[in-house]
Amino acid sequence: MLEVHNSLSxxxxxxxxxxxxxxxxxxxxxxxxxxCHLGHARAMxxxxxxxxxxxxxxxxxxxxxxxxDVDDKIIRRAAELDEPIGSLTSRFIAAMHEDADALGCLRPxxxxxxxxxxxxxxxxxxxxIDSGHAYAVNGDVYYSVASFPDYGALSGKRLExxxxxxxxxxxxxxxxxxxxxxxxxxxxxxxxxxxxxxMGRPGWHIECSAMSIAHLGAHFDIHGGGxxxxxxxxxxxxxxxxxxxxxxxxxxxxHNGHVRVDDEKMAKSLGNFTTIRDVLAAxxxxxxxxxxxxxxxxxxxxxxxxxxxxxxAGLERMYTALRGLPAEANAINDSWKARFTAxxxxxxxxxxxLSVLFDLAREINRQREAGKQETAAxxxxxxxxxxxxxxxxxxxxEQFLQGGAATVGGDIARIDALVAERExxxxxxxxxxxxxxxxxxxxxxxxxxDGAGGTTWRRSAGGATI
Numbered sequence: 516m517l518e519v520h521n522s523l524s525x526x527x528x529x530x531x532x533x534x535x536x537x538x539x540x541x542x543x544x545x546x547x548x549x550x551c552h553l554g555h556a557r558a559m560x561x562x563x564x565x566x567x568x569x570x571x572x573x574x575x576x577x578x579x580x581x582x583x584d585v586d587d588k589i590i591r592r593a594a595e596l597d598e599p600i601g602s603l604t605s606r607f608i609a610a611m612h613e614d615a616d617a618l619g620c621l622r623p624x625x626x627x628x629x630x631x632x633x634x635x636x637x638x639x640x641x642x643x644i645d646s647g648h649a650y651a652v653n654g655d656v657y658y659s660v661a662s663f664p665d666y667g668a669l670s671g672k673r674l675e676x677x678x679x680x681x682x683x684x685x686x687x688x689x690x691x692x693x694x695x696x697x698x699x700x701x702x703x704x705x706x707x708x709x710x711x712x713x714m715g716r717p718g719w720h721i722e723c724s725a726m727s728i729a730h731l732g733a734h735f736d737i738h739g740g741g742x743x744x745x746x747x748x749x750x751x752x753x754x755x756x757x758x759x760x761x762x763x764x765x766x767x768x769x770h771n772g773h774v775r776v777d778d779e780k781m782a783k784s785l786g787n788f789t790t791i792r793d794v795l796a797a798x799x800x801x802x803x804x805x806x807x808x809x810x811x812x813x814x815x816x817x818x819x820x821x822x823x824x825x826x827x828a829g830l831e832r833m834y835t836a837l838r839g840l841p842a843e844a845n846a847i848n849d850s851w852k853a854r855f856t857a858x859x860x861x862x863x864x865x866x867x868x869l870s871v872l873f874d875l876a877r878e879i880n881r882q883r884e885a886g887k888q889e890t891a892a893x894x895x896x897x898x899x900x901x902x903x904x905x906x907x908x909x910x911x912x913e914q915f916l917q918g919g920a921a922t923v924g925g926d927i928a929r930i931d932a933l934v935a936e937r938e939x940x941x942x943x944x945x946x947x948x949x950x951x952x953x954x955x956x957x958x959x960x961x962x963x964x965d966g967a968g969g970t971t972w973r974r975s976a977g978g979a980t981i
Contacts (some may be wrong), residue, residue: 522768543740547607654700670746720751733760836876840895916973
């Protein structure tokens with residue numbers, strides 16, 4: 516039985532969809548003004564894995580991930596680059612899709628954009644004003660936090676402490692320092708849309724409420740995002756959504772942990788900011804995906820080259836176990852499936868699920884060594900199918916193990932020729948030449964493995980760093 520850690524209650528809860536087997540899930544997506552970084556990658560992969568496991572478990576998932584394409588950061592970046600806002604956001608949306616596709620993430624069922632939901636946003640703000648939860652002043656509209664008694668239930672923050680630490684910035688017209696903007700008035704030369712309060716643009720928080728309600732309804736199953744969004748973004752979503760609709764907004768709140776770089780918070784100001792494409796230029800995409808799944812999604816994830824090398828070594832162990840086995844799909848072995856599913860049903864415990872896959876790879880190797888090729892082949896199909904439910908083992912074993920050889924000193928044809936020359940030298944008892952070839956290839960990052968069926972080769976782990 517699937518259990519999910521609910522950030523709202525602070526504990527694991529049995530997952531019970533509102534309308535089984537249907538599951539409605541919304542995840543906060545990217546603000547598209549720059550290339551996606553590793554923090555974005557983690558959220559992409561975490562919630563892609565959640566969707567995959569839900570579907571593997573028989574649920575029919577409607578997965579919505581928004582795109583924030585109007586925001587102060589976007590406006591500033593477009594001005595810095597002297598680029599039209601539409602051109603900037605289209606460019607970085609395309610880059611985001613390239614990164615997500617490379618990481619093996621399934622496309623969401625819909626990716627609503629804030630600029631396409633201005634009418635819904637305005638209607639939601641009008642509901643909040645009419646019900647006394649928001650007020651308009653000088654072209655701006657603010658949410659009255661004091662009007663919502665349950666404010667702080669998600670984050671645990673108290674309104675009194677928020678007021679003590681808040682201040683009203685110049686140009687703001689809040690009645691309470693804790694209030695937040697639903698609509699921002701725009702000057703004549705600024706980006707804006709007509710509204711009952713004059714030209715302006717939406718605040719960030721109201722965008723997600725309007726888009727999620729438009730696509731999933733006023734009450735849905737799962738809302739996800741990074742832990743940094745818990746406050747104020749998700750707290751504000753709850754307040755404005757429930758005040759507007761009168762319904763409980765979301766049943767299960769899920770938040771993935773931060774990405775750290777060598778035990779420091781990843782930030783541009785610290786000079787350790789790493790984009791997805793930087794990492795993918797140095798490491799295979801499946802290695803990066805396994806690395807992102809190697810730590811439980813709620814825990815901080817520490818990024819460094821040693822961790823990526825360990826992920827590559829783990830993936831090589833699985834692909835090596837699959838090497839030479841038929842790729843035909845058989846029924847998944849029930850006992851291994853049960854172990855794997857139990858791990859994933861424990862709040863999507865991917866580290867434990869990966870340990871099951873590593874155990875299965877070892878069992879495949881034991882069966883091969885015992886000469887039980889049919890059993891090994893059956894378990895190999897099981898390994899591949901279970902791995903693919905979390906977006907791994909999608910490649911051909913030979914292609915993965917030999918992939919990237921050209922970048923470390925030679926092409927595949929040349930390596931195969933050297934392997935053949937070495938086998939001939941060994942047959943002629945020219946061991947000096949055979950050792951010389953092995954050493955040459957090893958220096959180029961190519962590892963030779965001698966076995967009963969002959970010599971195979973693979974690219975060594977840790978050959979590339981960033």
